[in-house]
Amino acid sequence: MLCQICNEQQATVHYTEIISNKAVELHLCEDCAKKKEIIDQSGNFSMADLVKGLAGFVETEDGEENLKCDNCGLLFSDFRKTGRFGCSRCYKAFQTELEPLIKRIHGSTKHVGSVVPLKHSKEVQTLSKIEKLKIEMEKAVQQEAFEMAAEIRDQIKKLEKGIKQ
Amino acid sequence: MPITKLVGQIAGWLEKEGPLSDIVVSSRVRLARNYDLIPFPHRANKEQLKEVISKTEKAIKNSKYLKNTLIIDMSDLTDIDIQFLVEKHLISQEFGKPKSEQILVVSDREIISIMVNEEDHLRLQCIQPGLQLLDSWRLINQATLELESQVEFAFSKTWGYLTSCPTNVGTGIRASVLIHLPALVITKQIGKVLQAVAKLGIAIRGLYGEGTEAYGNFFQISNQVTLGYSEEDIINNIESVVKQVVGYEENARTLMIKEDKKVIEDKIWRAYGVLSNVRIIDFQETLNLLSLLRLGIGLKMIGKIDRMLINRMFIITQPAYLQKLEGRKLEPYERDIARANLIRENLERRGK
Numbered sequence: 001m002l003c004q005i006c007n008e009q010q011a012t013v014h015y016t017e018i019i020s021n022k023a024v025e026l027h028l029c030e031d032c033a034k035k036k037e038i039i040d041q042s043g044n045f046s047m048a049d050l051v052k053g054l055a056g057f058v059e060t061e062d063g064e065e066n067l068k069c070d071n072c073g074l075l076f077s078d079f080r081k082t083g084r085f086g087c088s089r090c091y092k093a094f095q096t097e098l099e100p101l102i103k104r105i106h107g108s109t110k111h112v113g114s115v116v117p118l119k120h121s122k123e124v125q126t127l128s129k130i131e132k133l134k135i136e137m138e139k140a141v142q143q144e145a146f147e148m149a150a151e152i153r154d155q156i157k158k159l160e161k162g163i164k165q
Numbered sequence: 166m167p168i169t170k171l172v173g174q175i176a177g178w179l180e181k182e183g184p185l186s187d188i189v190v191s192s193r194v195r196l197a198r199n200y201d202l203i204p205f206p207h208r209a210n211k212e213q214l215k216e217v218i219s220k221t222e223k224a225i226k227n228s229k230y231l232k233n234t235l236i237i238d239m240s241d242l243t244d245i246d247i248q249f250l251v252e253k254h255l256i257s258q259e260f261g262k263p264k265s266e267q268i269l270v271v272s273d274r275e276i277i278s279i280m281v282n283e284e285d286h287l288r289l290q291c292i293q294p295g296l297q298l299l300d301s302w303r304l305i306n307q308a309t310l311e312l313e314s315q316v317e318f319a320f321s322k323t324w325g326y327l328t329s330c331p332t333n334v335g336t337g338i339r340a341s342v343l344i345h346l347p348a349l350v351i352t353k354q355i356g357k358v359l360q361a362v363a364k365l366g367i368a369i370r371g372l373y374g375e376g377t378e379a380y381g382n383f384f385q386i387s388n389q390v391t392l393g394y395s396e397e398d399i400i401n402n403i404e405s406v407v408k409q410v411v412g413y414e415e416n417a418r419t420l421m422i423k424e425d426k427k428v429i430e431d432k433i434w435r436a437y438g439v440l441s442n443v444r445i446i447d448f449q450e451t452l453n454l455l456s457l458l459r460l461g462i463g464l465k466m467i468g469k470i471d472r473m474l475i476n477r478m479f480i481i482t483q484p485a486y487l488q489k490l491e492g493r494k495l496e497p498y499e500r501d502i503a504r505a506n507l508i509r510e511n512l513e514r515r516g517k
Contacts, residue, residue, distance in 0.1 A: 071202055072204045072208060074208070083330065083331075084205070084207060084329055084330055085205060085327075085328075085329055085330075085331070086204050086205060086208045087202060087203065087204045087205060087208070088199055088200075088201050088202065088319030088327040089201075089202065091321055091324055091327050091334075092321070098331070101331060102324070102331055102334065102392065105331055105332055105390075105392075106334075106335065106390045106391065106392035106393050107390065107393060108390075108392050108393025108394075109323065109324070109392070109393075110323060110324075110392070110393060111321070111322075111323060111324055111325030111326075111334075111335045111336070111392055111393075112393060112394065112395055113325050113326075113335060113336040113338075113394075113395050113396055114395045114396055114397060115306060115309075115310070115336065115396060116320065116325075117313060117317070117318065117320050118313075118314070123322065127322060128395075
């Protein structure tokens with residue numbers, strides 16, 4: 001297949017772009033892909049660019065652009081331009097704005113990893129258990145097993161109480 | 166110079182075979198970790214980058230797993246040295262640009278390595294031969310937890326381990342498998358496989374070159390999502406996809422033999438003929454011919470060569486590796502001659 005831009009070289013980069021809710025497939029050669037900044041100079045898909053694309057989609061209300069991380073001084077608008085955070089505290093500073101973006105990337109906004117720092121381990125384990133139970137509860141509701149769903153709900157309440165204390 | 170030690174050394178993952186070594190070359194698990202408060206490397210100043218290095222070095226000195234590691238200051242290295250480390254699979258393409266305030270930590274046999282001040286403060290990886298993702302994860306996780314008993318990494322209860330790019334947040338894990346799929350390429354089924362795997366939300370790409378044009382028929386399969394699943398789930402998911410792809414490759418091999426065994430046999434022996442007599446050869450042709458030879462070993466058509474020798478030849482015939490072995494800078498034409506000599510020597514030695 002020839003590159004759709006130059007029509008000269010073999011297309012080796014295959015890429016789907018969403019343009020006004022329609023998926024458009026692009027087949028490009030490496031040179032044209034570099035020019036379009038789909039891949040970086042070493043020929044890899046540049047993750048930063050993809051994230052930048054996604055970050056640009058995040059809808060912001062007035063004033064949110066000027067949100068600033070107290071620790072490193074990064075502005076939310078800087079993040080939208082680069083797709084990169086300045087420091088670990090940026091996550092907290094932009095928490096509300098980030099949720100939809102992180103959901104878009106990972107399909108989830110909750111860490112359920114089995115590895116957590118020692119001092120967090122108990123609490124995080126409980127939180128991850130709650131997440132799993134919530135999924136089970138939804139399944140039970142879908143299957144109209146309401147008694148089971150109610151039981152799971154009680155378990156969740158109990159666990160949540162435990163954390164608050 | 167500590168890097169000299171790495172030139173003559175064969176990495177652990179190129180020494181022994183592992184599970185499904187016939188088709189799966191290696192398994193790699195990488196974790197991303199950062200220190201709290203200190204800006205991520207791309208926004209940190211010199212002092213802050215130095216602080217990251219000294220914190221890390223101190224923790225490594227007190228670590229059981231990483232005590233006897235090699236510590237390489239990237240600013241001591243030439244461009245060829247850096248490319249050599251990329252070719253050895255020890256660092257990423259991006260590491261070493263710029264190389265100031267960056268260090269590389271390499272364990273015995275190159276099983277564990279840590280890039281300090283790459284995109285994240287720490288990028289810790291473990292490579293093993295064949296399909297051993299779970300085991301690789303256990304090793305790198307133990308080493309990381311040991312460091313974490315001395316230092317604190319940035320962590321949020323909701324979002325897990327915090328990383329410079331939101332695509333790595335959560336577990337910070339990237340599990341990837343290097344897989345050799347010559348029969349799927351030859352029988353032109355690779356496009357379908359690539360599409361099917363991509364639909365599962367798993368990344369698959371050619372190791373050298375992109376898409377279906379992967380030289381040497383090497384592909385890399387890795388997870389994209391790092392949040393919302395446990396490390397074990399992410400690894401099991403990749404392992405089951407890899408096993409499925411291995412199954413497709415095995416079927417393609419059987420089919421190929423059934424349909425035209427002589428044609429395949431001819432291709433493989435021609436590759437052997439060229440490689441054992443070649444005088445000038447570039448890396449791309451080397452990749453394609455070694456790939457056929459590797460297939461020939463898998464199909465038991467060529468019995469006298471060890472598969473691990475072929476795996477090592479893929480690594481040592483790369484441009485920067487060749488120059489490190491020769492001990493000097495070589496022009497492209499000189500490299501092609503040196504590469505040909507190296508290939509012949511290696512095949513002769515084992516062929517007898």
